Amino acid sequence: MKYQILFTPFKVGQVTVKNRFCMAPMGNSIGFGAKGEFSQNGVDYYVERAKGGVGLIFTGALITDMQVDPFSPVEGLSPLYSPMNFRRTAIALNERVHSYGTKIFPQITMGLGRNYPGLYAPSELPVFFDPNQKSPALTKDEIKKKIDAMVQAAALMKASDFDGVEVHAMHWGYLLDQFALAITNHRTDEYGGSLENRLRAAREIVEGIKQVCGSSFPVTMRLGLKSYIKGLFHASLTGEDEAGRTLEEGVEICKLLESYGYDALNVDAGMYDSFYYAAPPMYQPKGFTLELAKAAKKAVHIPVLAGGSRIDDPALCAKAIEEGEADAIVIGRALLADSQLPKKVESGQIEDIRPCIGCNACMNRAFTTGDALCAVNPTVLREGVYGLNKTVESKKIVVVGGGLAGMEAARVAKMRGHDVSLYEKSDKLGGNLVPGAKHSFKADMQRLIEWYQHELKKLQVPVHLNTGLDADAIKKMNPDVVFLAVGSTPVMLGFKGNDDPRVISCIDALLGKKKVGQRVVIVGGGQVGCEMAYEYAKEGKTVTLVEALDAVLSTGPAVPIMNKMMLNDLLDFHKVKVYTGYTLSSVDKNGVVIKSTKDTPESIEIAADSVIISVGFKPVPTMAKDLYGSGFEVYEMGDGSKVGNVMSAVGDAYEIARSV
């Protein structure tokens, strides 16, 4: 079998894990009920991944302390709120997970500290999400209470048939990380000062758990091996000038944690302050944490479980195990995108794996609605209630448009047993994903297009390329249902000189339809414009970005905070000249004239060989009104209905196609 090594067992303490795939902890509030129990959504979410073949599941972080941090944003999530409710649902969860031979460790947190307002920290610190507020410092008595809560929670976990417990977390700048980092721990008592003192809470937690649960009950630690910050609130793009945890200190911490009794280390990197290292977007190279894990592995004898950097390529996973960089791979978002990933690797169905595109929409959802929904998988955290049923009556469905929404709708409708045909006017599937996938950092977007092509082929959906349909042609087909997924086109601006050959739409530039010169002016600082600016600057071009609003990335579908932070830092690093509060006035023989949007308009002229217009998209006019009343159902979806993003296109299409 290819990648055989990934299907060999390993041990955490005395617990045997059947393979080298672990599910990363991915917290959410929807998986937990208001009475301190796992909700059915939560149970189904984990069971689905156990069924998908993962060897060890770490649950998302569960709150322990209910006394000291009364304003916890997730205060309802404490298992200690009602141990009986928790135990009842946890045992039911564990029975089901264990049926698949999967082990499960709940992750219990000491607290979130200065990452959120209203919570306590080791020292008085500015709050990440609101620097004007300060997190108050914990007293020694409060620290003890928090440690006691961790120990009590671990005892409840053992009594609920979990296989071990993970301590959250000396990573992402959470409370235990704040204790461990000199930059956030200014205490002068035994919890501050030397590294051993800063790790005292972590030590007392594991000692307390082992005392209460027995030494054979495994305890792991989530640990960031390097912080990647230049200071609080400032990420270090290059990793140099580290003001947080250096890798050397990370390795020292590994040795100390091993000596305290931790049974394995679940390692990653970064803090909220360097969020694009903690939850790396597509601009980061996959597997960058493996180098860090390798250093940890050399220093300790306990297993090192490596994650945190989209390590979802089976070849990369297998190489990491073979070369001794890690004992197991901890996969997060790729298991949201495809819960069956390990099983598909095992059966050699690599092409069947739906790729995670690194967009971080799931993180956005976790922060806003608490459901961690995935852009490419609308069933996350509603696996039990939002699946697909076979249709009772097979309908003739015509799908107009082979972009993301059209492909998803065709896939879902065909899986349900409908008679589906897809018509695309261009010569390929993918719609606006095709130009979108052209960037060097968008390989997974290309994989997503290929995944859809593969799925549609497997399902034997007839795909008619180079076939545009008008209303009459559709009516003649006599369908039962029509899905209009006609997509969007770039908005072009009216300005003096807009017919100049140097003026190009973002789509034409991405598709290489027109050559982009050395001096580029990009008009529009949304995600598309910023990504183009980064790519061209990386290639060595001189790039100017012009945005009418006061900040780039401030319009259009919300860009997740980590992606935003990274793009801003990349533009800065690659010396993209950014003008905010300016609009394009004209293009003439000397270049581009831009004007300030302020009360006293000031003009600037910029020399340019190419002017790329990237000011958003508008729906392609549809023929819906010509089809209504023709005796069949008509649904509009995706960008053709309302310009959105991958999540809205896939979500729309899935919702409609699962219910026709």
Ligand SMILES: Cc1cc2nc3c(=O)[nH]c(=O)nc-3n(C[C@H](O)[C@H](O)[C@H](O)COP(=O)(O)O)c2cc1C
């Ligand atoms: C929605 C979401 C919730 C997360 N919640 C937690 C958590 O509760 N505890 C934790 O240690 N890490 C959490 N993480 C971080 C993941 O465990 C993982 O480190 C991160 O997704 C990067 O790994 P990946 O590239 O394999 O996705 C979360 C990540 C996501 C996407």
Ligand code: SF4
């Ligand atoms: S939302 Fe985006 S980053 Fe998150 S799992 Fe899905 S595809 Fe990956």
